[in-house]
Amino acid sequence: MTNKLTKESILAALSKVQEPELHQDLVTLNMVRNLEISDDKVSFTVMLTTPACPLRNQIEREAKQAVLALGAKTVQVKLDSDVPNDGRMRGLVNMPIRNAIAVGSGKGGVGKSTVAVNIAVALAQSGARVGLMDADIYGPNIPTMMGVDKLPPPNGNKLVPATAYDVKIISMGLLVKPGQPLIWRGPMLNSAIRQFLADVEWGELDYLIVDLPPGTGDAVLSLAQALPLSGAIIVTLPQLISLEDASRGLQMFRTLEVPILGVIENMSYLDLPDGTRMDIFGSGGGEKLAQATQTPFLGKVPIDQNVRIGGDSGKPIVISYPDSPVAKALREITESLAARISVAAMGGKNELPINIVE
Secondary structure (H helix, E strand, O other), rough: HHOOOOOHHHHOOOOOOOEOOOOOEOOOOOOEEEEEEOOEEEEEEEEEEOOOOOOOOHHHHHHHHHHOOHHHHHHHEEEOOOOOOOOOOOOOOOOOOOOEEEEEEOOOOOOOOHHHHHHHHHHHHHOEEEEEEEOOOOOOOHHHHOOOOOOOOOOOHHHHHHOOOOOOEEEEHOOOOOOOOOOOHHHHHHHHHHHHHHOOOOOOOOOEEEEEOOOOOOHHHHHEEEEEEEEEEEEEEEOHHHHHHHHHHHHHHOOOOOOOEEEEEEEEOOEOOOOOOEOOOOOOHHHHHHHHHOOEEEEEEEHHHHHHHHHOOOOHHHHHHOOOOOHHHHHHHHHHHHHHHHHHHHOOOOOOOOOOOE
């Protein structure tokens, strides 16, 4: 059987293995690298399009089975990743940022910053190079939620971002004294957002997560003009008034021709000790918004007091309680999001079919 183990036969076998999200085979996508054969032992690397690939185990299993079927006794599959660039030109940023994702809400108090922080940390945990930009100039919360209070010394005329949980962070909260109010007009805010892009030494990033302020004002317009976005995520509560505001935020992004990556329903429900579930803010609103706007629904995040405790103490819940239902929901949302971004980048599409994410 071992005479079947040639590079040609192995690649032919792997050409039958599909990448489930991209709907093409591993060989066509040039995902098979470093193929080596030694007697009846085979090893190769599968280069994923994101380290947060939700179907990585399926890809590894099917690739291994395909080569074992040729008669190999041992098959070693290494998973690596090379995040594709979305193809958008980002002239303000000297170092390459492959994908930039805005997290918006249309209104305050929906946990948008919590979602942004935990998505950024979950992506970094998967092995991605991640930046987190706090674009809420007037009410920056990211430093507290990430447990940082100052920037490293600048490198020449460049600001060096703070780092926590392998995420690079920039925020106005790291540039002003604690409690100091910012009383700025629109042009000053626009200048600050541009400085966060042009004057920060981000290095090469797979993902830049941008936490937007509430509403549809100057900050969002400035960001969309200064930084071509891969897409935007809309965070909402299940209740009607939150959905109305979230819908306005979603339509604003569409007006600015920013692709909508999906809707996240935060604080969806509370699990009680007796096993029952309480819908404090109603139920199903996020899904209804997604359906009404033909937008992907990325998932629900339940209520947990440890989210608030973690935010106050600088330990995001995917770090402090990684096995909690909230952390699991946020990781699943992150994986779905990463898969969608990869599909868009590889396919060159602005918005994806709404059935990509379950």
